[in-house]
Amino acid sequence: MKRSRNARRLSGVLVAAVAALTAGAITAPAGSAQGEIPGVDEIVHSPNLRQIAHLDKQPPFDQQSAFGTDIAFTGGHAIVGNYDGFTIYDVRKPHKPRVVSQVYCPGGQNDVSVSGDLLFLSTDYARSNDSCTSEPLAASDPSSWEGIKVFDISDLSAPEYVASVRTDCGSHTHTMVPDRKRKSVLLYVSSYSPAPQLPNCQPPHDKISIVEVPLAHPERAEVVATPVLFPDGGNEGGTNPDGTRRAATSGCHDLTAYPERNLMAGACMGDGLLIDIRDRLRPRVIDQVQDNVNFAFWHSATFNNAGTKVVFTDELGGGGQPTCNARFGPQRGADGIYDVTGRGATAKLEFRSYFKIPRHQAGTENCVAHNGSLIPVKGRDIMVQAWYQGGVSVWDFTDSANPHEIAYWERGPLSDTENVVGGSWSAYYYNGHIYSSDIQKGLDVLAIRDPRTAPAKSVRYDEFNAQTQPHYGR
Template identity: 75%
Template sequence: MTRSSRTRRVFSVLAAAAVATVTAVAAPAATAQSNAIPPVDAIVSSPNISQIANIPKQAPFNTQSAFGTDIAFTKGHAIVGNYDGFVIYDVKNPRKPEIVSQVLCPGSQNDVSVSGNLLFLSTDTPRSDDSCTSQPKPGQDPTAWEGIKVFDISDLAHPKYVSAVRTDCGSHTHTLLPDEASKSLYLYISSYAPAPELPHCQPPHDKVSIVKIPTDDPAKAALVATPVLFPDGGNVGGTNPDGTRRSATTGCHDLTSYPDKNLMAGACMGDGVLIDISDRLKPRVIERVQDNVNFAFWHSATFNNEGTKVIFTDELGGGGLATCLPKFGPNRGADGIYDITGSGDDRKLEFRSYFKIPRENAATENCVAHNGSLIPVQGRDIMVQAWYQGGVSVWDFTDSANPQEIAFWERGPLSATQNITGGSWSAYYYNGYIYSSDIQKGLDVLDLRDRRTNPAKGVRFDEFNPQTQPHYGRR
C-alpha cells in the first residue's frame, strides 16, 4: 500500500504473551460458475482450491484500521505484520493454526522479515521515539522517529525488543540479504515521498538505506550505506494517456533480492530496475525500464526461479481504489511480465505481456495487483498473488507472452455500499499451502490441488522471506 494511503492508530503498551488458540475452519467454498460478483462476504473459488482455516484478527488488532500486512515464515510459523504490531501463528498443522503471541508496536506498515532468532519490523509513520509505546508525531517535528526495529524471537511466545535504527523517510518496506562471510545481515530499506518540510525526509531521495545487523550482537545494528540508485532523479511522473496520474520516482517502494544470482529487482514508483548486488554495499543499477502508458505506481517485484524473468506489479490507486472494473481494462493495475535477456552488465528487461485477474469486482472493492510469491514447481513459472478484495490468484507465466490463471479464491465485498479497505494484502506459498494475510479478516489458509502445482507439495523451507527469493530444485 502506498505511503499516501496509510492510516494511523495508537496503542500505548507492548504485549507479547501466548494467547488462546482461535481457529475457525471454513466451510467448503462454492465454485464460481460465472463472472457474477458474489454477495457480501460470500466465498467463491475455482474447483482446485479451497479454504481450510481462518483465524480472525484478535484484540487489540481487531479494529478496522488495524490492517493485516505482510508475512514471513520460520520454523513452521507465520509471522504477520499489522499496522499496530505483529502476530505469530503456529502453522505446523495448516488446518489448525494457532496464535502463539501478539506484539503491540504501532507504526505502519510493520512489514516483517525473519532470520534465525531475529525479526525485523518496518516503521513508516513518524513516532515520538523508537519504542513500542511511542505516540504519533508530525513529520515536521525534528525529534520524530521512523525506521527499522529488531526483535529477538528465540522464544516465539515472548518476543523481545532489541534495537532500532532511524532511516530517512522511514521504512515502508525492507529486504533482507544475508552476508555469510561477515556473519551479518543487511537490510535494504525502501522509503519515499520526501518533502522540504520533513527534516528526516529531504528531497532528493533517490536512494536506499542499508542497515547492517551483526548476528552475534544485533543491538549494534547500524546504518552503513545510502547508495543512490537514480542519479538523474528517475521518472519525473506525469499523466498517462487515459488521464490517470503516473508517480514520479522519489525512492523505491519494494526491492526483491535473489542472493544466489547476486541480483535484485526494484519496484521504484515510476521505474522498474535490475540491480547487481555482487558488492552488497554498492548495488549497481544495470537496467531500468518505464511504462508511461499503463503503469501508475511500480509496487513490487518477483523473479522466476531461474532468474530469467521479473514480474512487476502496478498498484494503481495506492491499494484503496476499485480497479478491477471494465473502465480500467486488462492492463491497468496489473502485472507486467519482463524477460531478462543478455548477460552481465548487458542484461535487459524486455516487456512481454500484462496479467490481470479476469473477474470483474464490485465498485466497492479495492482491487489491484499486490504481493505474491512463486509456487515451487521445477520447470514451470507459477505464482500465487494477492489482489486485495480481488482475492487470491494462482497463475502460470511459463510462456511470458501468454500468462494464464489456473486457480482463484475470493470473498465477496466487505460492503455493498461503501469501499472499506480490505482483502488479501499478501498471499504466499509455504510448505505445501497458501497463506493469505487479509487486511480485515485475519489469516486464511488455502489448499491448492492441481496437477500443475502438486509437485510443490514436497518442497520445504525452514525459513522463507518472500522478498529474499530462494532457489529450489536442480541448479
C-alpha cells in the first residue's frame, strides 16, 4: 500500500479437487450466483480453492486502524506484520494455526522479513524515537525516527529487540538478501516521496539504502551503501490517456531479489527496473521501463522461476479505492507481464500482456493488484496473489501473452454503505497451503486442490520471504 507524505504522513490510506477442470476454466463459484457480488462478509470461491482455517486479529491488533500487512515464514511459522507490530503464528498444522506471540511496536507498515534467528521490521511513519513505545511525530521534525528494526526470534514465544538503523525517508518496504561471504544479511530498503520540508527525506531521493546486519553481531547493523538507481531521473509523472494520474518517480516502493540468478526487479513508482546484483553493494540497472498508458503506481514485482519473466503490479488508487469494476476495466490496477529477453547487460524487459481478476467488486471494496508469490510448479508459471477486497486469485502466466485465472477465494465487502479499507494484503504459497493476511479479518489458510498445482506439494521451505525468491526444481 502506498501512502503520501506531507508535514505529517497520512496513516491508514489513505477451492474438493475437480479433476475434470480444464486449463483456463473455472466453474461457477460456491456461495453466490455467477457474476453476483457477494453480500457483506459472504465467502465465495471456485471449487478448487477453499478456506480450511481462520484466526481473527487478536488484541491489541484488533482495531480497524491496526492493518494486517506482509508475511514471512520460518520453521513452520508465519510472521505477520501489523501497523502496530507483528504476530507469530504456528502453522505446522495448517488446519489449526495458533498464536505463539505478539509484539506491540507501532510504526507502519511494519513490513517483515526473516533470516535464521533474526526478524527485520520496516518503520515508515515518523516516530519520536526508535523504541516500541515511541509516539507519532511530525515528519518535519528533524528528531523524528524511521528505518529498520532488528529482533532476535531464537525464542519465537519471546522476540527480543536488538538493534535499529535509521534510513532516509524511512523504510516503506525492505528486501533481505543473504551475503555468505560477508557472513551477514543485506536489507535493500525502499522509500520514497521526499519533500523540501522533510529534513530526513530530502529531494532528490533517487536511491535506495542498503543495511548490513552481521549475523554474529546484529547490534552492529548499519547503512553500508546508498546506490543511486535513477542518475538521469525517473518517470516525471503526469496524466494517462484516461485522465488518471501516474506517479512521478522519487524512490522505489518495493524490490524483489532472485539471489541465485543475481537479479532484482524494482517497482519504483513510475518505473519498472531490471537490476544486476552480482555486486551486492553496487546494484546496476540493466533496463528501465514505463507504462504511461495504463500504470499509475509500480508497486511490486515477481520473477518466474526461470528468471525469464517479471510480473509487475500497478497499485492504482494506493490500495484504498475500488478499481475492480467496469469504470477502470481490465487493464488498470492490474498486473503487467514482461518477458526478459537477452542476457546479461543486454537483457531487456518486453511487455506481453495485462492480468486482472475477472470479477467486478462492489463500489465499497478497495480492490487492486497487490502482493503474491509463485506456486512452485516446475515447467509452469503459476502465481497466487492478493487483491485486497478482491480476495485471493491463483492465475497462470505460462503463456505470457494469455494469462488466465485458475482459482479464486474472496469475502464480500466489509460494508455495503461505506468503503472500509480491508481485504487480503498478501497471499503467499508456503509448504502446501496458501496463507493470506487480511487487513481487518486476520489470518486465512486456504487449500488448493487442482491437478495443475499438485506438483507444488512436494516443494518444502524452512524459510520463505516472498521478496527473496528461492529457486526450485533442480
